[in-house]
Amino acid sequence: MFNLLxxxxxxxxxxxxxxxxxLFMLVMGLLYGGYHIGYQLSYLxxxxxTIFFDVVSDTSFVFxxxxxxxxxxxxxxxxxxxxxxxxxxxxxxxxxxSRMIVACAFAVLLHxxxxxxTVLGFSVVRGFDTRVLCVENxxxxxxxxxxLVAVISGVVMISFLAKKVSGAISVxxxxxxxxxNILRNFISSKIFTMSCFCFVQDNDIENLLFAAISxxxxxxxxxxxxxxxxxKADVK
Numbered sequence: 001m002f003n004l005l006x007x008x009x010x011x012x013x014x015x016x017x018x019x020x021x022x023l024f025m026l027v028m029g030l031l032y033g034g035y036h037i038g039y040q041l042s043y044l045x046x047x048x049x050t051i052f053f054d055v056v057s058d059t060s061f062v063f064x065x066x067x068x069x070x071x072x073x074x075x076x077x078x079x080x081x082x083x084x085x086x087x088x089x090x091x092x093x094x095x096x097x098s099r100m101i102v103a104c105a106f107a108v109l110l111h112x113x114x115x116x117x118t119v120l121g122f123s124v125v126r127g128f129d130t131r132v133l134c135v136e137n138x139x140x141x142x143x144x145x146x147x148l149v150a151v152i153s154g155v156v157m158i159s160f161l162a163k164k165v166s167g168a169i170s171v172x173x174x175x176x177x178x179x180x181n182i183l184r185n186f187i188s189s190k191i192f193t194m195s196c197f198c199f200v201q202d203n204d205i206e207n208l209l210f211a212a213i214s215x216x217x218x219x220x221x222x223x224x225x226x227x228x229x230x231x232k233a234d235v236k
Contacts, residue, residue, distance in 0.1 A: 004085070012102055022113060025110050025117070026114075028061065029121060032055070032121065033118035033119060033120065033123075048132045049137075053202075057144055059180040059184065060181070061114060065111065070171075070172035071165065073159040074168030077162075100226075104156075107148055107149065146212050149215070153223055155168075158175060
């Protein structure tokens with residue numbers, strides 16, 4: 001397992017599309033925080049804390065993060081890396097788990113970069129308000145990142161079901177775009193708003209706890225399905 005993780009981390013360092021994704025999230029955050037909010041909405045009484053409130057639960061770019069994760073995992077089926085690992089005797093669960101850990105960790109990094117760069121972009125224009133630095137906001141961000149991990153667990157499941165890069169990307173992007181962007185415009189029930197597909201909207205402790213539990217349950221379901229199907233799959 002440790003060797004598999006080392007390989008995945010090395011691949012991530014060499015993953016050019018991952019570098020592009022980091023730059024994209026950084027630039028989008030700076031532009032959104034600095035230009036759109038800092039200048040265009042300069043007449044509003046905004047501060048760093050309210051900007052954090054606006055962006056921490058933003059799911060606008062989850063489909064981009066899902067695309068990156070699907071490409072990172074899916075290409076290992078297309079270039080027969082996973083097939084070779086199975087032939088070398090690696091445990092299938094460890095093969096899946098190593099990719100899930102690295103893909104989810106990178107997804108967390110991308111969203112965190114987006115949040116921080118948005119706050120930074122705004123702060124450069126309007127100044128930094130230390131009220132954003134509190135335990136409640138830290139727990140809020142942590143809960144949102146757990147929800148994001150649950151969403152990306154679904155991408156991992158899709159990638160291991162598709163077993164090829166084109167299918168992994170197309171289905172994963174559609175899955176993320178529909179669940180995290182489209183449905184939230186039409187469904188307002190608490191069951192959906194507290195699911196991993198709609199990042200928790202405030203830092204109320206009860207809501208954070210409910211959202212975290214929901215995300216963990218979703219993550220477990222996706223992981224079980226992925227593990228069961230991968231153990232039965234004929235990988236070529």
